[in-house]
Amino acid sequence: MIRVAILGAGIGREHLDGYRALPARYDVRALVDLDAARAKAVVGDSGIRVESAIEAVLGDPEIDLIDVCLPPHLHLPVSLQALEAGKHVVCEKPLVASLADADRLLAAARAADRRLTPVFQYRYGPAMAQLRALIAAGLTGRAYAASLETHWMRGPAYYAVPWRGTWVGENGGAVLGHAIHNHDLMMMVMGPVRRLTAFTATRVNPIQTEDCAAISFEMESGALVTSSITLGAATDTTRIRFCFEGLTAESGSSPYAPATGAWRFLAREPYD
Numbered sequence: 001m002i003r004v005a006i007l008g009a010g011i012g013r014e015h016l017d018g019y020r021a022l023p024a025r026y027d028v029r030a031l032v033d034l035d036a037a038r039a040k041a042v043v044g045d046s047g048i049r050v051e052s053a054i055e056a057v058l059g060d061p062e063i064d065l066i067d068v069c070l071p072p073h074l075h076l077p078v079s080l081q082a083l084e085a086g087k088h089v090v091c092e093k094p095l096v097a098s099l100a101d102a103d104r105l106l107a108a109a110r111a112a113d114r115r116l117t118p119v120f121q122y123r124y125g126p127a128m129a130q131l132r133a134l135i136a137a138g139l140t141g142r143a144y145a146a147s148l149e150t151h152w153m154r155g156p157a158y159y160a161v162p163w164r165g166t167w168v169g170e171n172g173g174a175v176l177g178h179a180i181h182n183h184d185l186m187m188m189v190m191g192p193v194r195r196l197t198a199f200t201a202t203r204v205n206p207i208q209t210e211d212c213a214a215i216s217f218e219m220e221s222g223a224l225v226t227s228s229i230t231l232g233a234a235t236d237t238t239r240i241r242f243c244f245e246g247l248t249a250e251s252g253s254s255p256y257a258p259a260t261g262a263w264r265f266l267a268r269e270p271y272d
């Protein structure tokens, strides 16, 4: 049984639902938020204790895992603190804002012999299991090209939260904050990027960071990928298309968990 403290009562609410779905493995003991009313509304009468100070759970020997659902600028310092306190860490995206900081966290996790788990939920779900099975069976072959769409809708209400849309608070714009899941999935399926070129622009909302982008990737395998990103779409739609030697895989369009929807796998040579 892993005893958990969740930090942050925004997306932390959905993490709590996730732990509750696995009651034999996880026991959520505490929810920490500066906004006590928000945290209390999330825990209800479940008996989960509400704290306002992160230190209260970092120093608690009855907590094994710290789940960081705080604004992006707190991910690095709080994850480091938690690892140094001997806790395992789950941390929301974006884990950190640079490779150097990712290396720091990895080194801290290894030094503490604790597990560090970034949240990349696109990797999970039935359609991803199907794609992995097709790859493992050797039916995909070489990847030629892919297209990724992160076409979501964000307006003034979303940016009313002070950390959002700022370099200091959010550490990046739509490329880091929203398209991160598509780019993670691209690398999981197609391997590392050799080089890329991009245009970014702030066109939808009056914010510091970018909210539109067009990126072209050349993968180390030679495959070519385009990623189109905007927070000015009419709906929240994510779409992914991988074109392999053996088949084309087309995702569903759910923004937060595209691998839960039905994908289409179309063979180039139906006999194979």
Ligand SMILES: NC(=O)c1ccc[n+]([C@@H]2O[C@H](COP(=O)([O-])OP(=O)(O)OC[C@H]3O[C@@H](n4cnc5c(N)ncnc54)[C@H](O)[C@@H]3O)[C@@H](O)[C@H]2O)c1
Pocket (backbone or CB within 6 Å): 007, 008, 009, 010, 011, 012, 032, 033, 034, 035, 038, 052, 053, 054, 069, 070, 071, 072, 074, 092, 093, 094, 119, 121, 161, 177, 256
């Ligand atoms: N994986 C996903 O699809 C997904 C979806 C939504 C959000 N997120 C990520 O989750 C993180 C949180 O986003 P959110 O939308 O829940 O933000 P939010 O602002 O709604 O919630 C963050 C909470 O943290 C609390 N907080 C801030 N500083 C604190 C501190 N020092 N001590 C205690 N509590 C503190 C705030 O009071 C707030 O309630 C972000 O990094 C975001 O990118 C990921």
